[in-house]
Amino acid sequence: MRICILGATGLVGRELLDLAPRAWPGAELALFASRDQALDHDGRRYEVEAACALEAEQAAPGELAFVALDDAHSARYVPRLLALGYRVIDKSNTYRLDPAVPLVVAGVNDAAVASARLVANPNCTTIPLALALAPLHRRFGVEEVTVSTYQAISGAGLAPLDEFLQASSAGYAAGDRLGAAFDPAAYAGNTVPHSGGTDDSGLSAEERKLIFESRKILGAAALPIAAQCARVPVAVGHYEHVWLTLGAGALGLTAAEIEAILRGAAFVRLSAGASGAGLSARACVEHRDEALVGRLRADPRDGGGRRWCLTVAADNLRMGAATNAVRVASRWFPSWDPALRGPGASI
Ligand SMILES: NC(=O)c1ccc[n+]([C@@H]2O[C@H](COP(=O)([O-])OP(=O)(O)OC[C@H]3O[C@@H](n4cnc5c(N)ncnc54)[C@H](OP(=O)(O)O)[C@@H]3O)[C@@H](O)[C@H]2O)c1
Structure with a gap:
């Protein structure tokens, strides 16, 4: 197998370089980037x-290709990989x-892969949100969602992450409690709107991704969903606050009943109780392959369980x-490592 x-x-x-040999040991790995180079990893x-x-x-030709490029380069190489016979993510x-x-x-809509030869991987905020919403949507129907995100700098790629780490270490070393050494428009020591690509409706590109992708994955084209996204000065680990309204079947529902549903959800690690114990951006890096879900509590604007x-x-x-x-x-190609197997994929 060539990957x-x-x-x-x-x-x-x-x-991907770490995960592919765990999933498909013995596969030939062919690596590509902007130019010929050696990668020490x-x-x-x-x-x-x-x-x-x-x-x-x-x-x-080969069997499987993962494309982790920007939009323009994906559009350039995905058709070529398909023509060479690869199945592409x-x-x-x-x-x-x-x-x-x-x-x-x-864990949400795996059956959609069916006989496709190209599958799109959703945005980094959409994936964990969908994992948390899907079991509740299946059971009660989700009628409305509001999301506020606090996104790590690594979401912007390697160069902005390295720049952030360097500027943070210089800025914090200055020892000034107001952080005057930090650039008010940059990521280090800062929280900034994730407002790139803001359109005439006021939605940024990141907000559009969260809204439209969630609707497509949940099969809920008309789902009312609002999002407001920000970047916070954290290297890795996206954090999202979610307010949701469930369908009428949820009337009288308790937090314990919702937690029982989430506890059984695919790739979800539930932090029980409203305090959020064990739930932090850093904790994500300890549980890298799960969505951490917690701080569940009734919205005080509603006493009905919805x-x-x-x-x-x-x-x-x-x-x-x-x-x-x-x-x-x-x-398509069953993973040797069960932790890297989607539901319905068996070896
Ligand atoms: N970071 C995240 O949290 C995250 C999460 C979900 C999805 N994504 C998406 O995944 C994709 C990759 O993101 P990333 O964060 O890994 O980006 P990144 O760290 O900036 O890496 C970009 C990659 O693209 C390569 N590249 C740049 N110019 C190229 C060219 N002309 N031809 C071929 N390759 C080229 C780079 O190679 P060189 O080293 O040779 O320049 C590098 O390997 C993006 O579409 C991003 O939106 C990212």
């Missing part, structure tokens, strides 16, 4: 080829809302990106 990873030198690509040196080599007439935004391409969260608040957090590089991609691909 290509495009964007292997990036943050998500490196996670986890004590090993890998040869990486320029992705444009895939456009050569003699480029090798694309991690960019390019194909997510294409009606012809399944958008899949393992309106609830909860918190969802996940490692944006793993659960929010690479792990989901590998679990989805395990529908």
